[in-house]
Amino acid sequence: xxxxxxxxxxxxxxxxxxxxxxxxxxxxxxxxxxxxxxxxxxxxxxxxxxxxxxxxxxxxxxxxxxxxxxxxxxxxxxxxxxxxxxxxxxxxxxxxxxxxxxxxxxxxxxxxxxxxxxxxxxxxxxxxxxxxxxxxxxxxxxxxxxxxxxxxxxxxxxxxxxxxxxxxxxxxxxxxxxxxxxxxxxxxxxxxxxxxxxxxxxxxxxxxxxxxxxxxxxxxxxxxxxxxxxxxxxxxxxxxxxxxxxxxxxxxxxxxxxxxxxxxxxxxxxxxxxxxxxxxxxxxxxxxxxxxxxxxxxxxxxxxxxxxxxxxxxxxxxxxxxxxxxxxxxxxxxxxxxxxxxxxxxxx
Amino acid sequence: xxxxxxxxxxxxxxxxxxxxxxxxxxxxxxxxxxxxxxxxxxxxxxxxxxxxxxxxxxxxxxxxxxxxxxxxxxxxxxxxxxxxxxxxxxxxxxxxxxxxxxxxxxxxxxxxxxxxxxxxxxxxxxxxxxxxxxxxxxxxxxxxxxxxxxxxxxxxxxxxxxxxxxxxxxxxxxxxxxxxxxxxxxxxxxxxxxxxxxxxxxxxxxxxxxxxxxxxxxxxxxxxxxxxxxxxxxxxxxxxxxxxxxxxxxxxxxxxxxxxxxxxxxxxxxxx
Numbered sequence: 001x002x003x004x005x006x007x008x009x010x011x012x013x014x015x016x017x018x019x020x021x022x023x024x025x026x027x028x029x030x031x032x033x034x035x036x037x038x039x040x041x042x043x044x045x046x047x048x049x050x051x052x053x054x055x056x057x058x059x060x061x062x063x064x065x066x067x068x069x070x071x072x073x074x075x076x077x078x079x080x081x082x083x084x085x086x087x088x089x090x091x092x093x094x095x096x097x098x099x100x101x102x103x104x105x106x107x108x109x110x111x112x113x114x115x116x117x118x119x120x121x122x123x124x125x126x127x128x129x130x131x132x133x134x135x136x137x138x139x140x141x142x143x144x145x146x147x148x149x150x151x152x153x154x155x156x157x158x159x160x161x162x163x164x165x166x167x168x169x170x171x172x173x174x175x176x177x178x179x180x181x182x183x184x185x186x187x188x189x190x191x192x193x194x195x196x197x198x199x200x201x202x203x204x205x206x207x208x209x210x211x212x213x214x215x216x217x218x219x220x221x222x223x224x225x226x227x228x229x230x231x232x233x234x235x236x237x238x239x240x241x242x243x244x245x246x247x248x249x250x251x252x253x254x255x256x257x258x259x260x261x262x263x264x265x266x267x268x269x270x271x272x273x274x275x276x277x278x279x280x281x282x283x284x285x286x287x288x289x290x291x292x293x294x295x296x297x298x299x300x301x302x303x304x305x306x307x308x309x310x311x312x313x314x315x316x317x318x319x320x321x322x323x324x325x326x327x328x329x330x331x332x333x334x335x336x337x338x339x340x341x342x343x344x345x346x347x348x
Numbered sequence: 349x350x351x352x353x354x355x356x357x358x359x360x361x362x363x364x365x366x367x368x369x370x371x372x373x374x375x376x377x378x379x380x381x382x383x384x385x386x387x388x389x390x391x392x393x394x395x396x397x398x399x400x401x402x403x404x405x406x407x408x409x410x411x412x413x414x415x416x417x418x419x420x421x422x423x424x425x426x427x428x429x430x431x432x433x434x435x436x437x438x439x440x441x442x443x444x445x446x447x448x449x450x451x452x453x454x455x456x457x458x459x460x461x462x463x464x465x466x467x468x469x470x471x472x473x474x475x476x477x478x479x480x481x482x483x484x485x486x487x488x489x490x491x492x493x494x495x496x497x498x499x500x501x502x503x504x505x506x507x508x509x510x511x512x513x514x515x516x517x518x519x520x521x522x523x524x525x526x527x528x529x530x531x532x533x534x535x536x537x538x539x540x541x542x543x544x545x546x547x548x549x550x551x552x553x554x555x556x557x558x559x560x561x562x563x564x565x566x567x568x569x570x571x572x573x574x575x576x577x578x579x580x581x582x583x584x585x586x587x588x589x590x591x592x593x594x595x596x597x598x599x600x601x602x603x604x605x606x607x608x609x610x611x612x613x614x615x616x617x618x619x620x
Binding site for chain 1 (some may be wrong): 408517
């Protein structure tokens, strides 16, 4: 697949904050999600890539062409900011067709508009004169229609689903994914929601303190977060210093290699056994609590009164070990499910 | 407690009462002069009509020219931060604070400099001439218009322009299709206020253009000239015209601003 956007050695500054040495690729028809905590530099990165902020070093290439000096209107991209920025003086129809009029598109535009608004389910809103009276989800769909009607080379989204309730957000994420597939739109998404990124994106880059901490396919990043701070951001539980892990005797020492200082154990990979069924040598822990969480149950474990671990169990497993609540159980994990991590200070 | 509450309410009403009574007394004094008949008859006099015509024409030209400068100036001050921003912002407010006579005097001094004299001799005669009236009124209107327009531009979410640019608008087109329509209430209010400020000026106009009867006598100057010549009915007629203009301007601005606050896209207005 051809590279649509290439970011090479990009540096940018906003006040005291600096974005450092960013390298990214976004393929045609793909979706790259930039994830990161608040203040990590996500929006500055998005604005620099799309040209709203000037880079201090490096370049952004679109279709193999350096676009650093191209004005916004010549970039053939569309942008949906977090507040959507619908034009309050225009009707819903005029908002949606704004880009067509700017780009003087006439022929066949009506059919395309009808098709797009039907896909987004907003035909009934087209006669509305005041966009301020739309609901959050309706505004979102109108903003999407306005951006997509101009068939942008890349669609830039800056946390566009952040202010929506869970049900509306879920509906819109599905609509967005379907539209992306049917229209083949290339998407550059900035979000702090992991599930949003996983749902829409093929590739993920995690930004921390102005640097890309990790990038790759979403499966690779989720499977192998590499550093402790990325693992913490991805909400991986059970992050332990490697010495502590060794002392537990959960697995052998095959995870030791250069730079590995910690390991992470996913709660869903942990197995809890009643003592009479425990594998030989499995460490023991006290089962402190069983907390129902949707269709899973979180088991809180304590080893040697100092080390707290979490395991995520199915309802059936939780029912099976419930008799051992507040008593000792055995804990095990498959060796290939252990995630080795480097401390960021070491890897940097 | 109850006495304190009553006293508080009494003080508020008393303050408003004094202000309103004073204004009404001034208006009543105009209308009550000779039953209002003589001043109304004076409106038919040629010199009174000349003063009204000159004032309206000069104030309209000055306010329109000032808008051409005020819109870009206000936009730059509202949208960009640069070294010297605060200084420039304060500098442009000077005509709002200092006496109009001082502005007129400064203009006179400016036309005594070498480039000023050259302009006077080779381009346009400002001193003791009608262009001088327009220039003085332009400066007074400009400061007010920049202030009103800056506040109006600051109310508009800059992301609207940014999104318009990515949807294919150049900077002119984004300004024309997004910024100016959203700033329309501010634009009209700025023009009307600037026009009102210009038409009511005496100090700056009389200092640079003089008080030449039949030539540079705008309404305020004509009021003074008629008053000095004890032609009270003509002076009162002009005061009534000026008062009516002031009332019209102020009501217009209030109606426009009232509408504007309901329609301008504020910064955080995009979400429920």
